[in-house]
Amino acid sequence: MKLNLKDTFNKELPADPILENSRRQVPKSAFSIVKPRIPSHPTLIHVSPEVGDLLGISEAELNSQEFLDIFSGSKLIKDANPYAMAYAGHQFGNWAGQLGDGRAINLGEVVHNGNRWTMQLKGSGETPYSRTADGLAVLRSSIREHLCSEAMFHLGVPTTRSLSLMLTGDNVMRDMLYDGNPALEKGAVVCRVAPSFIRFGNFQHFSANQEVKHLRTLTEYTIRHFFPEIKSKGKEAYLEFYKTVLERTANMVIDWQRVGFVHGVMNTDNMSILGLTIDYGPYGWLEGYDPGWTPNTTDRQGRRYRYGYQPNVAYWNLMQLGNALYPLIEDAAPLEDILNSYATIFTPNYLQMMKGKIGLFEEDTNDQQLIDDLEKMLTFTETDMTIFFRKLSDFEVELEIDLKGKYLDFIKDAFYDISGKKEIVASAWQDWFEAYKVRLTKENMTAEERKKEMNKVNPKYVLRNYMAQLAIDAADEGDYSKVSELFELLKQPYAEQVEHEKWFAKRPEWARNKVGCSMLSCSS
Numbered sequence: 313m314k315l316n317l318k319d320t321f322n323k324e325l326p327a328d329p330i331l332e333n334s335r336r337q338v339p340k341s342a343f344s345i346v347k348p349r350i351p352s353h354p355t356l357i358h359v360s361p362e363v364g365d366l367l368g369i370s371e372a373e374l375n376s377q378e379f380l381d382i383f384s385g386s387k388l389i390k391d392a393n394p395y396a397m398a399y400a401g402h403q404f405g406n407w408a409g410q411l412g413d414g415r416a417i418n419l420g421e422v423v424h425n426g427n428r429w430t431m432q433l434k435g436s437g438e439t440p441y442s443r444t445a446d447g448l449a450v451l452r453s454s455i456r457e458h459l460c461s462e463a464m465f466h467l468g469v470p471t472t473r474s475l476s477l478m479l480t481g482d483n484v485m486r487d488m489l490y491d492g493n494p495a496l497e498k499g500a501v502v503c504r505v506a507p508s509f510i511r512f513g514n515f516q517h518f519s520a521n522q523e524v525k526h527l528r529t530l531t532e533y534t535i536r537h538f539f540p541e542i543k544s545k546g547k548e549a550y551l552e553f554y555k556t557v558l559e560r561t562a563n564m565v566i567d568w569q570r571v572g573f574v575h576g577v578m579n580t581d582n583m584s585i586l587g588l589t590i591d592y593g594p595y596g597w598l599e600g601y602d603p604g605w606t607p608n609t610t611d612r613q614g615r616r617y618r619y620g621y622q623p624n625v626a627y628w629n630l631m632q633l634g635n636a637l638y639p640l641i642e643d644a645a646p647l648e649d650i651l652n653s654y655a656t657i658f659t660p661n662y663l664q665m666m667k668g669k670i671g672l673f674e675e676d677t678n679d680q681q682l683i684d685d686l687e688k689m690l691t692f693t694e695t696d697m698t699i700f701f702r703k704l705s706d707f708e709v710e711l712e713i714d715l716k717g718k719y720l721d722f723i724k725d726a727f728y729d730i731s732g733k734k735e736i737v738a739s740a741w742q743d744w745f746e747a748y749k750v751r752l753t754k755e756n757m758t759a760e761e762r763k764k765e766m767n768k769v770n771p772k773y774v775l776r777n778y779m780a781q782l783a784i785d786a787a788d789e790g791d792y793s794k795v796s797e798l799f800e801l802l803k804q805p806y807a808e809q810v811e812h813e814k815w816f817a818k819r820p821e822w823a824r825n826k827v828g829c830s831m832l833s834c835s836s
Contacts, residue, residue, distance in 0.1 A: 313373040313382075315389055318423045321430070321508070322395045324533050326526055328440065336440050337410055339521050342514070342530060343395040348385030348417050349437025349447070351501070353481025356380055357792050358799065360462055363475040363505055367431070368424035374476075382419070383503045384478045385436040392420045396439035399513030400520055401581030402632055404616055409520070411513060411581045412441025415449060418509065428537065430508055431475070435501040448484045452784045452828065454500035455795060457592040459783070461504065463775045463802035464589055469567040470560070471589040472506040477795070488827070498788065506588060508538055512633045513581035519636035528640055538586060550640045555650045558630050560587025562658045565626045570665050571771055572598035572697045574619045576608040576832070580629045594832035597774050598697040599819040600728055601690035607777070607832050623662070627654050668769045669701050670748070671762040674755055682747055689744050693727055693737050696818045698774055700726035705766040708759065709752050713745050714738070728818060771805040772816055777830070778823035779815065 325342035333346050359374045373379055381387040388394065396413035403411075417439065419431040434457065435449025454477055461474035480499040487494040510530075518527035535542050535553050542552045564587045568575065575582070576594040584590040596607030603620025611617050617625060634647040641647055666683045667673070690700065706722045713719050717738030724730075730737045755762065775798065783794040801812050823829035 313369060313376060313378045315420075315422050316368060316424055317389055317391060317420045318428070319393065319421050320428075320533070320537060321397075321418070321421065322393050325530060327395075328398070330440075333438065334440060335438075335442055335444075338398045338412070338440055340523055340526060341398055342526070343397050343418075344440045345393060346396050346417055346439045347388065347394055348419075348433050350386050351384050351478075351480035351482055351499070353479075354380055354384030354386060354501075355479040355481065356384075357477045357479060357500075357787070358458060358795050359476045360474060360799075363462075363473045366424065366427070366473070366505065367422050367429055367475070379476075380478070383431075383433070383476045384480065384501060385417070385433050389420055394419050396441055397509065397514065398441065398517050399511050399581050400517040401511070401513035401579055402516075402629075403579040403581070404611070404614070405628075407520075408579075408581075410441070410517065412517075413439055414442040414445055415439070415447040416504075416509070419503075428507055429505050432504045432506075432509055433501055434504055435480070435499065446484070448480075448482075448499050449501065450484050450486055451479065451498040451500040451787060453593070454502045455784050455787060456595075456780050457502050457504070459780060459795065459798055459802065460592045460595060460775050462799065463805065464573070466803050467567075467571050467771055467774070467805050469571060469573065469589060470564045470587055472504050472509070472584070475503040475505050477502055506584075506586070506590070508534075508586060509590065510534055510538075510585045511581050511590070512583040512585060512629060512636070513579075514585070515633060515636040516580060519639055522639070524639045527636075531637070531640060534585060547641055547643075550637060551646050551650065554634060554637055554647065555653070557585055557587065557633065558650060558654060559657055561626050561630060562623075562654060563587065563661060564589060565623050566658065566662050566665050568622060569619075569662065570669065570769060571774060572601075572619070573774075574598065574605065574607055574617070575622065576606060576611070576617055578617050578622065578625045578629065580632050583626075583629050583633075596832065597776050599776065600694040601687075601697045601700070603687070603691065607830075609832065623658055627651075627658075630654065665769070669766065670704060671757075671766045672751065672755065673757065673765070676751060676754060678747075678751070682744075682751060685744050685747070689741055692740055694729065696726045696728065698771065698776075699816070699818065701770040702767070702772050702816075705763040705770065707745075707748070707752075709749055711749070713742055713749065715742065719745065725818070767806055772808065773801055773805045773812070775802060776819060777828065777832070778819050778826070781823070781826070781828040784828065 328338050328341040328344035364374050394417050398412045400410050416434045417436045421430050438447035458474040458477040464471040478501050482499040483496040484499040485494050574596045582591040594608040604618050606615045606618040703723045717734040786794045
């Protein structure tokens with residue numbers, strides 16, 4: 313297996329001069345050289361051939377001993393100089409200072425077919441940034457990251473990718489619920505892949521320490537390698553860079569809202585500078601449509617990272633990035649102008665996204681109100697987001713909106729429990745469906761054309777938490793077939809896949825409050 317290794321981050325940016333792998337503050341450095349921990353008995357559980365192809369790894373090589381050795385951390389790639397990145401950030405709105413790759417080690421950068429990819433092992437051991445942790449990861453969180461990374465890609469959401477999922481053969485102690493009951497779990501390691509894993513926090517790290525020279529070096533490095541469309545120089549380039557990051561971030565969050573994804577921990581160190589979804593920790597998917605829902609147990613009280621607030625948090629995080637870049641600009645006004653453009657980008661793009669979800673493609677001044685009313689109704693009745701929007705494409709303009717609720721039959725599978733309340737629900741939804749019916753008459757598409765367009769943006773299958781938990785439970789028993797089944801299912805989330813119809817269903821009641829299915833912790 314020959315990987316075309318061409319590192320830049322660890323060659324063009326300032327390195328930590330201390331080679332000892334000890335927890336410490338690392339000023340004036342973008343990274344620390346550190347080797348992965350060698351696992352005792354690594355085993356390959358699952359691999360993505362598509363991601364292997366991005367790196368120039370053939371399917372035969374994916375099953376080789378050499379692949380197992382390299383991507384478990386047992387052996388280094390020839391001429392590699394692996395490293396952990398230094399960054400800082402705000403966590404839950406509070407400044408946390410230095411953070412960094414506490415359990416992630418970058419193996420190196422590969423160039424294949426003209427594209428650059430950084431390969432990163434997550435769960436591969438301690439680094440100078442591990443603080444009090446061990447730098448390891450457990451099987452349950454690794455399965456969730458591996459499956460969701462690829463699921464998000466096929467949903468059309470900007471994301472990091474996942475190449476492989478391996479057991480390490482070592483047990484890891486974790487307090488899964490942070491309730492004082494730690495237990496041993498199976499250790500695992502995932503190989504994540506992205507053009508770069510640079511975060512907002514990398515810039516905050518240098519800015520907070522007033523290391524302006526290194527901040528400039530990092531910014532120019534990032535522009536040179538990942539924003540080649542920026543041709544200007546100096547302050548003008550830095551402002552253009554900030555504006556581009558803002559636009560990518562806004563559009564990424566719109567995609568999250570489109571598919572019902574809740575990140576769960578949108579700290580500034582978990583925000584990709586490339587506008588990619590990064591760090592799949594306590595994420596979740598909306599089951600019942602609830603803008604106030606967060607999957608993160610740590611966020612249970614403040615619900616800062618709830619679904620409906622994600623656009624606001626993205627704005628706040630972008631403000632912190634602007635603050636970090638300020639020493640390069642030395643003028644707040646142009647940075648504020650760019651930050652203030654967030655609403656002018658997000659609001660119309662969000663409206664267009666929502667119009668697409670309900671099959672509206674012509675212009676109408678009342679569309680915003682129609683969508684606002686819809687979102688209120690979705691919360692009035694416990695309504696499954698994914699099923700509702702997918703089934704909505706079956707609505708017929710000729711349908712009679714009756715108060716007995718027969719008109720809801722086409723959408724009834726989206727409601728969690730309306731037993732004995734069907735007429736009440738029918739009455740509540742009547743006004744919205746009447747308005748929707750009238751609005752559809754202004755469209756130029758046929759019903760079949762509208763259905764086709766709606767089904768392009770409304771997935772039929774998403775990685776619901778209970779589905780991931782079923783795969784985790786089976787994997788704990790040594791059965792990885794559900795990991796493979798879900799991986800294949802989620803490669804075609806917009807296709808009907810009638811043979812997999814069982815996964816197009818509401819969350820079962822047993823999963824409503826089950827650990828891993830409703831709320832998750834950052835423990836992984």
